[in-house]
Amino acid sequence: MDFGLSEDQLLLEQTVRGFLADQVAIERVRDQRQKAGSKSCPNDRAIWSQLAELGIAGIVVPEEQGGSGLGLLDAVIVSQALGHAVTPTPFLATAVMAPTALEAVGGKLAEDWLAGIASGELVVGVAVTELFSVREDAGVRLRPGRQDGKLDGKAIMALDAFGADRLLVALDATTLALVDASAPGLEKTRLLTVDATRCTAELSFDGVDPLAVFEGAGAAIARMLEAGRIALAADTLGACESMVEQAVAYAKDRKQFDRVIGSFQAVKHMCAEMIAEVEPARSLLWYAAHAFDGVPDESPWMSCHALAHIAEIGREIASVSTQVHGGIGWTDEQNLHFWFKRIANARHLLGGPELLRARAADLQGLVPAA
Amino acid sequence: MDLEFDARYDAFREQVREFLAHNKPGGAIGMAEGRAEHRIQWLSLLIEHGYWARTIPKEYGGYGAEPDLLETVIMDEEFNKAGVPRGMMAQGPSMLVPTLLTHGSEEQRERWIAPTMRGEVMWCQGYSEPGSGSDLASLQTAAREDGDDFLINGQKIWTSGADQSDMCFILVRTEPDAKKHEGISYILLPMDTPGIEVQPLRTMSGDIGDNSFNQVLFSDVRVPKANVVGARGEGWKIANTTLKHERSSLNANAEGTWMRLARLMKKETINGVPAIASPVYRDRLMRLQARALSMKHHGMRMLTCNLKGESSGVAGLIVKLQNCQLSFDMSALAIDVMGELGALYDHTKYERERGYWQAHSMFSLGLIIGGGTAQIQKNIIAERGLGLPREPKPAKA
Numbered sequence A: 001m002d003f004g005l006s007e008d009q010l011l012l013e014q015t016v017r018g019f020l021a022d023q024v025a026i027e028r029v030r031d032q033r034q035k036a037g038s039k040s041c042p043n044d045r046a047i048w049s050q051l052a053e054l055g056i057a058g059i060v061v062p063e064e065q066g067g068s069g070l071g072l073l074d075a076v077i078v079s080q081a082l083g084h085a086v087t088p089t090p091f092l093a094t095a096v097m098a099p100t101a102l103e104a105v106g107g108k109l110a111e112d113w114l115a116g117i118a119s120g121e122l123v124v125g126v127a128v129t130e131l132f133s134v135r136e137d138a139g140v141r142l143r144p145g146r147q148d149g150k151l152d153g154k155a156i157m158a159l160d161a162f163g164a165d166r167l168l169v170a171l172d173a174t175t176l177a178l179v180d181a182s183a184p185g186l187e188k189t190r191l192l193t194v195d196a197t198r199c200t201a202e203l204s205f206d207g208v209d210p211l212a213v214f215e216g217a218g219a220a221i222a223r224m225l226e227a228g229r230i231a232l233a234a235d236t237l238g239a240c241e242s243m244v245e246q247a248v249a250y251a252k253d254r255k256q257f258d259r260v261i262g263s264f265q266a267v268k269h270m271c272a273e274m275i276a277e278v279e280p281a282r283s284l285l286w287y288a289a290h291a292f293d294g295v296p297d298e299s300p301w302m303s304c305h306a307l308a309h310i311a312e313i314g315r316e317i318a319s320v321s322t323q324v325h326g327g328i329g330w331t332d333e334q335n336l337h338f339w340f341k342r343i344a345n346a347r348h349l350l351g352g353p354e355l356l357r358a359r360a361a362d363l364q365g366l367v368p369a370a
Numbered sequence B: 001m002d003l004e005f006d007a008r009y010d011a012f013r014e015q016v017r018e019f020l021a022h023n024k025p026g027g028a029i030g031m032a033e034g035r036a037e038h039r040i041q042w043l044s045l046l047i048e049h050g051y052w053a054r055t056i057p058k059e060y061g062g063y064g065a066e067p068d069l070l071e072t073v074i075m076d077e078e079f080n081k082a083g084v085p086r087g088m089m090a091q092g093p094s095m096l097v098p099t100l101l102t103h104g105s106e107e108q109r110e111r112w113i114a115p116t117m118r119g120e121v122m123w124c125q126g127y128s129e130p131g132s133g134s135d136l137a138s139l140q141t142a143a144r145e146d147g148d149d150f151l152i153n154g155q156k157i158w159t160s161g162a163d164q165s166d167m168c169f170i171l172v173r174t175e176p177d178a179k180k181h182e183g184i185s186y187i188l189l190p191m192d193t194p195g196i197e198v199q200p201l202r203t204m205s206g207d208i209g210d211n212s213f214n215q216v217l218f219s220d221v222r223v224p225k226a227n228v229v230g231a232r233g234e235g236w237k238i239a240n241t242t243l244k245h246e247r248s249s250l251n252a253n254a255e256g257t258w259m260r261l262a263r264l265m266k267k268e269t270i271n272g273v274p275a276i277a278s279p280v281y282r283d284r285l286m287r288l289q290a291r292a293l294s295m296k297h298h299g300m301r302m303l304t305c306n307l308k309g310e311s312s313g314v315a316g317l318i319v320k321l322q323n324c325q326l327s328f329d330m331s332a333l334a335i336d337v338m339g340e341l342g343a344l345y346d347h348t349k350y351e352r353e354r355g356y357w358q359a360h361s362m363f364s365l366g367l368i369i370g371g372g373t374a375q376i377q378k379n380i381i382a383e384r385g386l387g388l389p390r391e392p393k394p395a396k397a
Ligand SMILES: Cc1cc2nc3c(=O)[nH]c(=O)nc-3n(C[C@H](O)[C@H](O)[C@H](O)COP(=O)(O)OP(=O)(O)OC[C@H]3O[C@@H](n4cnc5c(N)ncnc54)[C@H](O)[C@@H]3O)c2cc1C
Pocket: A265, B124, B125, B126, B127, B128, B129, B130, B131, B132, B133, B134, B135, B157, B158, B159, B160, B161, B365, B366, B367, B369, B370, B371, B372, B373, B374, B375, B376, B379
């Protein structure tokens, strides 16, 4: 029995964190925010290419398609590192969610996409929000009454979709459409959130021809959501880790009343409470990732728990870490807000905590029939 | 990540099951009640088969096996499943014995370990005093030299089980002129020595007995110097070994408690609807499940660190804080689910589960305080775990 990361996984963690520390200092994230503005995709395509060279884009893509063929726990390590460095990349949609679904549906087209993802050439966005939370009448449907298979409607908060080359669109819980992002009739609008490090968009479809539509893809869609939830939880946890580190470092440095503030018990206890939440959450996350690959019965609800729980501790840590910093924590210049906002935006992306817990209860048979 | 047990453990598990199938006692084994003869028999049988005192050397009355954490996990799992206690959760086996194994003299080990493990000798922990709780090292109970003996004078308090104990491992000040932490000795004291007066205190949960709480007064209590464990003045260091064992023995079975809570919520109805059907209560249940699962898997992670002989660092320091609070929060939901009936106690007509959840709630609160309060845990996490500076000492007036 061994509950923890393997040697290889520790090495992967070291490699990715080392790369991000060298290449994606917070100044680069600031520049990227500036460059992207409100009209282009905030993801850093140059960094993404370099990550692809490290095998990160294809981390869960099977080796036959040029990927690394690793498991979800490995992807979690990467996702955590990306959250820790608040790096803007399409990792969640392109490297975790899309490959999970594509591998499950299979076939030539899916394999081509997988190969493109692994090489870093293809960025794939996913539109899944309407599966768990329909707002503004959103939803993408096959045009009714006619059999030409065109898509109409809209998807909101589609992940990594604005700058994507291809799109995976869930029409309902069992139907998945593969769409070329430059198809006629498709319009992409960036939806700007507080978080400048994640790409979310609205996709409107007006008679768009999909490249393929997979019906009976319920399992593929469910697995895609599970993997996405676990990876997003990892992203938030990574951001939390950084916020705790920054708070502790600041508390050791900043002086008031002729003492470093970290010698005040109120500050100490804020730090202790944060780390006391982070450590068990990491254990939960590791198990959820392990369950995704090794205990598939538990994975559907374990993934909900991992994301909901980490979203909850994330909100608290984001607030407390900022408080440890005092006024400077509230400035743009200090940069701490990049982490705060990354955590805040992620909270509802693949189902907010309340929705996820309701789902986790349902999946465990804890909701009695009315 | 590999959560399977090595195949060589299958045989061991089988052997444990076999033992339980043949030896599982018919009635309940009251592990806590007095010096009941059947408890001693049960513990002796367990030792003989190596399910209790497993790694304690044979010469001290143990089974003498090599330490193997996975065997421990398997034994715990199987005994839990069978609903049979694997040994005795008490201060003697969980705190004194490990201390003697590390710091005791040969004679002390030979004399005390075996009867303690068999449940023949019951121990209490005499640390806290009215003026010294969190700041334990400030303790004042004095042991004055008198020939080959010490004479103890002073008072201990919050002494669990003192009224039912044969022995006390006690911290006393033997070197009045030494510095605070260097003047303390760790002594083994028979509770029937003249001059000891035990005054039971009723606890908030109303218990006298099982969770007994006492104050203990000492006037000219004579104890031989040979009863000091380790060297004179080293008591503080030695006590810290004991405290470490106390904290690691607090790994509550969070998942088990959560399942019991979920069962209650399926059964308990409000306006004819089971509590679990209410989205509001159910959401709270699910939040607790995530926390319970976190602590369960965190326990596996800590176990892995132990197996590999690695330090668990700050991840290990947070366990007592989190488990005790989680335990309290689970009983809080149970009580809320029962609504106005949740406060019933003393086995009245509408009481649920014989008042289990109120008792559990109050007991958990005691655990949050005892063995180092939550606030002290946070100090330890921040200072030892995160390297934040210690509280500056106030300047002496
Ligand atoms: C169920 C139970 C069983 C027990 N069993 C035993 C036993 O068998 N033997 C024994 O010797 N003792 C026992 N105790 C005593 C226990 O160890 C003490 O109660 C505990 O260490 C706290 O000490 P105190 O009660 O003096 O509280 P205090 O130390 O006076 O604490 C009061 C409050 O002040 C806070 N506080 C104190 N110092 C600090 C600080 N430095 N920073 C921040 N906050 C601080 C505490 O956290 C607490 O909130 C038991 C207690 C309980 C509740």
